[in-house]
Amino acid sequence: MTKSLDAHYRAVVVGGGQAGLSASHYLQKLGIDHVVFEKNTVAHKWKNERWDAFCLVTPNWQCQLPDHAYDGTDPNGFMVKEEILAYVDRFVKKVNAPVFEGTSVTSLEKVGNLFRIQSSAGSVTADSVILATSLYSQPFVPRAGERLPEGITQIHTADYRNPAQLPEGAVIVVGSGQSGCQIAEDLHLAGRKVHMVTGNAPRCARFYRGRDVVDWLADVGQYDITIGHDGMAKKKHDTNHYLTGRDGGRDIDLRKFALEGMALYGRMTGVSNGKMLFQPDLKSNLDGADRVYNGINALIDRHIAEKGIDAPEGSPYVPLWEPEAETTELDLAAEGITSVIWATGFTPDWSYVGLPIFDGTGYPVQHRGVTGVEGVYVLGLPWLWTWGSGRFLSVGKDAHHVVDHLAAHLDRTRRPLKQMANG
Incomplete structure (x- = not known):
C-alpha cells in the first residue's frame, strides 16, 4: 500500500472497486506510475453492501477479472x-x-495540460485520470419516505x-429490480408477510430448454453486442432483469409469490396520512416483465432452430396469477407494516x-470509456460498451481498452511507453 503521496502521477484512478483495480492491473503492466483513491476500502460494496443470502445471478464462469478468471470446481x-x-x-491481493x-476526491479540474485532483489525503496533479466510481455511489430514497409514520x-x-x-411485523419492499425481488424472496422464505411494490423491471428465465439462459445468450452473441449498435444507446439506463442464483438458480416469479401470500402493488406515487399510494x-x-421473459426465450428458440440444436422443447410462460383489482392505497398500520425496504437504486456522485464530460442528464459522454476531454476516462458503468461492462464479465476488457488508449495519450504528450501486451 502507498504510504505517502507524490506531487505528480502519470495517471490517477478514482475508485477502488473492480473497475479501478482492473485499471491499476493494466497500468502496472505498462509501468505507468499511478495512484488509486478509494473513499472507503477496496471492494467496499462487495464487502459492506450485500445481504447475507446474496449470491451471483450469473454463472461463475462469467467471473473474468483481468488474469483472474474463475477457476473453481463449479463454473455453472x-x-x-x-x-x-x-x-x-x-x-x-x-x-x-x-x-x-479512506480517501475522498473532492475536486478534479484541468490546469494547463495537467489535471489537478484534490483529495482528503492531499492535492496531486496527473497527466490522465480514470473515473471508476460507478453509478452506485449514493443509495437513493424517495422523499416520500419522510412522510411515513x-x-x-x-x-x-x-x-x-x-x-x-427487522422488527416483527409485515415488510413492504419498494422496487422490483434485481435486489428488491431477491430481498422480497429472502423475507418471503423466512415466513415474513411481504408487500411488494412493483415497477417496470424486466425478468428472465433461469433455465430454458435444458440450459442456463445465460449460456444460451452467450452462444447467441448477446454479450458481444455493443452500445454502438442500432437501438442499444438507451440500454445504459435499463433496469437489470430479475432472477436468482439462490439454491442452484431459479426464476423469480412475482405471480407465484402472490399465490403464496405476497401482496403486490403498482408503482408507488407517494405517502399520505399513514397510507402508501x-x-x-x-x-x-x-x-411487461413476462413479455421480456418470453421474448428472451423466443430468441433462444430461433437460435436453436437456426442451428439445428437438439434441445428439449420449450413453450411461452403462461401467467399463474392475475390481479383481481388494482389497489391504489395501503393503510400501513392496518396491515401491520413495521418496516420499509427501499429497493430504489442509487445515484452517482x-x-x-x-x-x-456530461450530457444533459448528468451521464458521462464517452465512447468505450474515452470521454471528450483528452486524458479523461470512465470505467465500470453499466453498458459502458457491452452488457457485461459493469460486471465481472467484461470490466477487465474495458479497462484494457481504456489503459491502452491512455498509454497512447501519454505517448503523444510525454515520453514513450512500452507496448501493452495483448490480452
Whole structure:
C-alpha cells in the first residue's frame, strides 16, 4: 500500500472497486506510475453492501477479472457471498494496487495540460485520470419516505442483511429490480408477510430448454453486442432483469409469490396520512416483465432452430396469477407494516468533477470509456460498451481498452511507453 503521496502521477484512478483495480492491473503492466483513491476500502460494496443470502445471478464462469478468471470446481454454479468475497479478495491481493483507502476526491479540474485532483489525503496533479466510481455511489430514497409514520423502520437495500434485523411485523419492499425481488424472496422464505411494490423491471428465465439462459445468450452473441449498435444507446439506463442464483438458480416469479401470500402493488406515487399510494399499473408491470421473459426465450428458440440444436422443447410462460383489482392505497398500520425496504437504486456522485464530460442528464459522454476531454476516462458503468461492462464479465476488457488508449495519450504528450501486451 502507498504510504505517502507524490506531487505528480502519470495517471490517477478514482475508485477502488473492480473497475479501478482492473485499471491499476493494466497500468502496472505498462509501468505507468499511478495512484488509486478509494473513499472507503477496496471492494467496499462487495464487502459492506450485500445481504447475507446474496449470491451471483450469473454463472461463475462469467467471473473474468483481468488474469483472474474463475477457476473453481463449479463454473455453472453461483457463488454465495463468502465465495464472492474470497474471489474478490484474491484479486485485490494479486493486483496490489497503490491505493489510498479512506480517501475522498473532492475536486478534479484541468490546469494547463495537467489535471489537478484534490483529495482528503492531499492535492496531486496527473497527466490522465480514470473515473471508476460507478453509478452506485449514493443509495437513493424517495422523499416520500419522510412522510411515513414514525416508528416504521426504513432501510435501503445497501443496509439490508437478513430478516432478523427487522422488527416483527409485515415488510413492504419498494422496487422490483434485481435486489428488491431477491430481498422480497429472502423475507418471503423466512415466513415474513411481504408487500411488494412493483415497477417496470424486466425478468428472465433461469433455465430454458435444458440450459442456463445465460449460456444460451452467450452462444447467441448477446454479450458481444455493443452500445454502438442500432437501438442499444438507451440500454445504459435499463433496469437489470430479475432472477436468482439462490439454491442452484431459479426464476423469480412475482405471480407465484402472490399465490403464496405476497401482496403486490403498482408503482408507488407517494405517502399520505399513514397510507402508501400506488398507480393502478400492477397488471401492466407484470405483463411487461413476462413479455421480456418470453421474448428472451423466443430468441433462444430461433437460435436453436437456426442451428439445428437438439434441445428439449420449450413453450411461452403462461401467467399463474392475475390481479383481481388494482389497489391504489395501503393503510400501513392496518396491515401491520413495521418496516420499509427501499429497493430504489442509487445515484452517482460526479459532484467533484469540474470537467465538461456530461450530457444533459448528468451521464458521462464517452465512447468505450474515452470521454471528450483528452486524458479523461470512465470505467465500470453499466453498458459502458457491452452488457457485461459493469460486471465481472467484461470490466477487465474495458479497462484494457481504456489503459491502452491512455498509454497512447501519454505517448503523444510525454515520453514513450512500452507496448501493452495483448490480452
